[in-house]
Amino acid sequence: MGRVNGLLNKTLLYYTFLATFVLLLSAPFFYLVMEKLYTDDVDEAIYLRKKEFEIDHLKTIRSSDIHIWNRFNRDVRIIPDTISGNRKNKIIQETIFDEVVPEWEPYRVLYSDVKIEGKPYVLKIQLNLVESEDLIKAIIYVYLVILGGMLLVIFFITRFIANRLCKPFYETLQLIDKFNIEQQSLPSFNKTGTKEFDQLNTGIEKMIVSNVKSYNSQKSFTQNASHELQTPLAIFQSKLDLLLQDTSLTQQQSVVLQSLYEASLRLSRINKNLLLLTKIENRQYAEVSTFTVNELVNDVIGYFEEQAENKNLRIEIEENAIIEINANRVLTEILINNLILNAIRHNLENGNITILIEDAKFSIINTGIYKELDNAILFKRFGKATTDTRSSGLGLAIVKEIVEQYKWDIKYEFKNNLHCFTVLF
Template identity: 50%
Template sequence: MKKLLNKTLLYYLILSSGVLILSGPCFYFLIEKLYLDDVNEAVLLRRDEFFKKNLPDLKIEEISVWNKFNRDTRILADTVTASKDQIILQIFYDEMVPEWEPYHVLYKNIQVQGKPFVLMIRLNLVESQDLMLTLTWLYLGTLFLLLLANFYITRLISSKLWHPFYDTLQKIEKFNLQHQQVPVFEKVNIIEFEKLNSAVSKLINDIVKAYQIQKEFTENASHELQNPLAIFRNKLDLLLQNTSLNTEQSEIIQSLYQVSGRLSRINKNLLLLSKIENKQFSDTERIDISTIFQQVIPYFKEQALAKNINIVFDKQTTKLYIIANKGLTEILINNLLLNAISHNKENGTVTIVLIDNSLEVCNTSANNALINDIL
């Protein structure tokens, strides 16, 4: 996933590059047109200058000398078939280069001492091509520098502009519901960010209040249920101690005693699940799983002996450390061993294996093994 700032810069650069690249050909053809117009204007200026300054005093015998010293303004015999009085594009072989080069040429009929000739005025366009190439490279260089400058300037401005948003995001990420400390957002002069901070503050306050109410309700409900259950069980204990009860009455009272025990366990389990859901077991420490199993296994000896189950503790590694809440870890291990014994067969085995960074608790059973995908 990309950052919002980087994505914004990417869109901006794509748009800017597209506009500048598309404007490149327009720029090129505009400059070319302006230059060619300037060349044509120069051709017409030479024509006017020739008619004003040179043609009135020109003699026929001077034409050869004139052509020798004027490569681009020549006087030709009246045999030229090219279009007259308009500027055209022609290719000439330039002996000085030497190569074929393009020219803008004007042919015009003139009279020298009463005889017809053709005046040819031309200007080389190779210089214009060189100029256009130079301008193109200059434009590309300017385009690159402009995009680079836009990138860094936009990044700098955007980072400052989006600072309140990232500050709000950072405080939301650090918010911990168990601490119930509502983050205080900095004052901003941007309406959208101010509305965001206000909405987030209200939402967090509502969440904290709802969490506190739920937590108090769970604790109170558990306490209110636990006390009557304890009183009920005490009364049943007293009744069971009554020697005047017959067998049927004793069985009924014993059944109620067992039901009250299950209700008490259900109440404790619901309270535990609620605390886990509310993340009230946030304290963690480095725990050795091997040590906890060694402490817990003796408590299950009687349940195991009742079904003649053998508990095997295979420590292929002496220590297995995890970072967790110790109370929850002990509850988890107790449940694992209890279930492994309860759902075992007579004369079965419970095997606990510690291998490197893994723990396995296996039991024997007359039933098929559970499918891993549904666990």
């Protein structure tokens, strides 16, 4: 379900990012619009006060009443005509010190010419913008809260709808994930009612059927070919063995026959290993039991004494822990045998082999050619890292197949001119 949530969350992440970007982009624009609207509203109020003054007070006020008027009217004042002409009869914005607060605050101000008792004066009307700004900020705050809430609602609604719409897709993924080609049980896809999902399921079903047929054909061919080759190979080897015992053969004939005999042995090994690989892949070694790697190593090491002596190799076993596993004993023995045989076959004369048993880790360290082997082909079939003709090229491939069957792991390292193969249980 983690992969499915990853797809949905990625879609929602893009959507949330885009919505947040639009929201942040619109906030300054909304602020400017609101500020303009409120400024226009303040300007309209200023003109209204001017009109009220002209209608209600201009004709009745006297010059001697100006100081009394100014004392009781902070925002509508009558001042001497000392204002420059370019500032008159239009609303401008000024920062004025407010003695009540006291602070410098923004105001919208109108200077308008008036005549009182025939003398020129200036009518100054001012309105504080602080209240308007506070109101704008409050409105924007509410706007952001509402939009944020809407974003959350849309997010969860979109997630709910996406989950419902994509449910058939999730079910298809689960069926594919559970499908095992070796069990030969084809997944059953239900009708989804959505054209695209039904097309997807039909395409996947056809592909699975085709792959199963190809897999069965390949498996059958490998099994049949290996079995059919065994008999003629055995006859061929027995005939060569009889010919090699013929004392009338010349030295040149003996060399040719010996070469053929060795080639037939290698062919027989390849055939047996291919058959073994097929059996492992087909899970024909299903029986499992509990045993320790330590006892298995000590049981099989004696089989390799003669081969080790032929190259004067020194084999040392270091047991620093007891590894108990639950697996097929035959397969585990094949794994250990192949790794030991690999260490002997590709070793140097008078070389060393160390079998190291640690906590959940089995390692074989050996001397050999003074260069790192190619990890890319090391565990592949016929992916030999050396030119040794005695090798079938399948030993490490078999090891890899066994390791993967039990979900273990195997690693190769080359350090201090030593080759190290480690199985992690």
